[in-house]
Amino acid sequence: MTRNPSVAFYTLGCKLNFSETSAIARQFEENGYQKKSFEDGADVYVINTCSVTDNADRKCGKLVRQALKKREDAKVVVIGCYAQLRPDEIAGMPGVDKSSRCSITSTICKSNL
């Protein structure tokens, strides 16, 4: 029997990011995904990033590493401003660089929701 896939979200930064994460989450739920908290270990992690300060950049790296550790088969998708601006920087972060489970995608994907 197949179970419903699960998804967890984390939003960094502004109110706009919060509204967009919600819109993305709604799409996942409408397509049968079960929404879980970040702590609970989901099949898919979506991290919506911010790049307004270097502090926001650093938090992103920490979250991606945490998400990769929650479940050894989880896929982690990094979207948002930092992913748009410096995708290779995220891909090269320690703990992220060796994992094909992590993908960093720019605005096109986020905008198409």
Add this chain to the structure above:
Amino acid sequence: MLDYINDLQEQPVTDKALVYASSIDEVDFYVDAYSYGDRTRTFLKVQDGCDYGCAFCTIPMARGNSRSDTVDNVVEQAENIAASEVREVVLTGVNIGDFGKGNSGGRKKQEQFIDLIRALDDVEGIERYRISSIEPNLLTNEIIEFVAQSKRFVPHFHVPLQSGSNKMLNKMRRRYLRELYADRVDAIKTHMPDCCIGVDVIVGFPGETEEDFLATYNFLNELDVSYLHVFTYSERPGTAAAGMGGPVPNEVRKERTRMLRGLSAKKRRYFYDQHIGSQRQVLMESENKDGWLHGFTENYVKVRFPYDAALINQTRQVTLQQIADDGNVDIVMTDEQIPA
């Protein structure tokens, strides 16, 4: 996004993270959104991207040019929100005063921000709207006067200043001088003496001398504003400011941040103090924080009340009693419930 996730599941396992990069120049569309999960309040996106070229800011490179939803579509979303139990809508965007350039952006405005707020004010079932943040040069008298007589737009503005020194405002490539800012604050307070005004300010921008910083400090100290959001400047690759000389040492940036945060606490206390004894409407939120329930008045005074689940997401007529030791305001509640 879901197709993309499905594609990912089929990716062969390799030994490096995958990057799907696309140029921000290709983004010529608009996607609507609003937040959910909070019973009390939602962030409703009305605009995205920015056509300004502020020297410190990386967001136009991340989000593209200024695009907007249409008035009709925002109203439709507000009607959906009105059908839920959410009582407060916060209008959200990157530069919402620049609303109206259409889904793909452009130089010509098809609609104006004032058209949007007029239309939203007529949506039944939304109790409150907040305009999250609006550039001072786009905050027209027309908008201020509309909010002053509006049924639903609350007396609260958040207006970025960034610096109180004209020299720094020029270097930052902001589109106004401090005199314009002071004039906007005056206009707001003339029409709405009770209005809460929040200010964004950056400290430690390249070339900011002690004198420039003190100009900001003194300007804000004199200005009738209610609180500050203080940002410690941080270099962003690819911005004009990143190439400017005269970086401010990190310790100095931190000290200036500390000073302005102190000023903010003082400003907020003064603002709260002015309203002690007055009657206000408070929208209570849901979180139980150490036995307290919190809420905000229309003009953004944060109040506390002993936790009572029956009060969650209720709007009540209250009297502001005193500033408590945690900085929030204690209230006396009447039984009168304000219907949504």
